[in-house]
Amino acid sequence: MRFLVKRLLLFAAALVGVSVLVFAALRILPGDVAVVMAGTNASASRVAELRAEFGLDRPYIVQYLDWAGGLLHGDLGMSALTGRSVAAQVGRRAAITFPLIVMSLVVALAVGLPLGCAASIARSPRLRGFLHVLAIAGGAVPALWSGLLLLLLFGRGVGLIGLFPSQGFPAEGWSGDPVRAFASLILPALATGFVAAAGIMRYTRSALDDIASDGGPVDMAMACGMTRTQAMLQVGLRLATPQLVSVVGLTFASMITGVMVIENLFALPGLGALLVGDVGNRDLVAVESELFLLAAFFLILGLIVDLTHRALDPRLAAGEEE
Template identity: 35%
Template sequence: MRYVLRRILAMIPALLGVLVIVFLITRVLPGDPARTLAGEQADASTVERIREQMGLDQPLPAQFVDYVTGLLRGDLGFAWHTGHPVAEDLLTRLPATIELALFALGIAIVIGVPLGIASAVRRGKVIDQITRVITLAGASMPLFWLGLLVIFVFYFQLGIAPAPTGRIGDGIHPPTTVTGMYVLDSILSGDVVALGSSLAHIIWPAMVLATGGLAMISRMTRSATLEVLGQDYVRTATSKGLSPLVVVGKHAFRNASPAVVTVIGLEFGQLLGGAVLTETIFSWPGVGSYVTQSILATDYAPVQAFTVLAAAIYLVINLLVDLANAAIDPRVRYATK
């Protein structure tokens, strides 16, 4: 418990640093939010009045104090380009981003972990070479290019994928809202039609988003498993006549799992950030596309709120990963005491 409290307290200066950096970066970006909101034909007095309403006429230190004070009250600011509070927009869009990231992470784990294990066990063989090619392609392929390629081939050419126009097909009512995640809500409400449509729409952007995470998880799994396979206790288990499945599953991968769990946790944070491009390409109404629209509109508050929220999520994930590793590996548990 003391370790958890120390980690939570250590998050405070990290979040404060993120706040300062994001605030300053958004203020030095080119463009005038007041001018963008007023329009190019607006006169100077109108622009100045809007600037006062947005608080941009104040000195930077005063703007920062107002922003931090609002955060402490739970006020994330106002999104001028949507006409809603940022907190309201995020609550509406965040479930879509989390659902997409979870699907992408699931795909990356289901494919990446077995590939990494097989590559380590059959080092230098055909499966190892295939895995290396897959991981190299996944790590180096730009998401925006891969997303456009998937849409062109599977939607325009083959007609397999649905139109990249959102989370569910046209004419199909979304499921009853419980969590905001269409697939889970469809299951909870027993809506088979919505379930089929939401699955068909999420699988393609999730596969695109999963490519980078799949490559990293596979490479880390291979590296960690190879390191463990060279240990004496693994050779002893093999010499006792245990089956390869028991040796790899019970002895090798179990001891390699802390490294794999760590990279999985880090990749989930990366997926939340990488969703910006994927959501924009597939017209996915999540936080990523919302931030993209905010940047184009030179709207500070949503960008700041998303960055701070992503940093907080990342820090929490790191803490959960450390606690999970402590539960898996007693050596980690003793080190954190």
């Protein structure tokens, strides 16, 4: 409980720090937010109107407390461009982005874990060398390039084998046509997942090789009658799980930036397109809340990985007690 309380307090402090940084980036740094939102050719009266409308004429501390209080109550503010709630816009776009990230992670695990295990278990130097080169080459391929390649191969209407939708997302969303909505995310998920799989493959192979080089657990399992493959998969992989959980968590977080690029390529109206559009349209009030939500997501993911890692590896708790 002491560890949990400590981590939660650090998480709360990090959230406050992130909110201050995001607020300062759009308020304290050189430049007037109202002038940026209004445009360079706007009149002074229009700028003053925007400053009064969004409370930019008040002291900074009052603006921050008002914004932070709204965040605590789930109020992300109103978009200056559309006049709609930022929370509603983010919720609608997140219904596309987060399923895409989850699908990409499933692809990365389904490809990276087996290949990483095979790279560690394989006895043939040629096979190990091939898998090693495959992992390096896969990690060097940009998600944008892999997405273009998948479009040319499997995109409906533009590819050699038109199996999946090449662009767009159903206007009615998941509730209207879930099959079509799922199909529209397959190619983007493959493009992001294949690149992330290379990293998981390298980390899996490295973790298993380290455990095998120690000799103790794997050799003991083999002495009990297991084959080397059985010992590596049943004992070595279980011992490597805490480390792999951290890697998967970091991979999941890094997929957010990769997904933003893929969303633009496949014309998906997700969070990436929303953030890019709001920045381009100078809707900085919405950008402020959207950046905070992204940062909060990273912090939440880090907290979950930290707690999971400790739960899976009792040695961490034993080390602190000593």
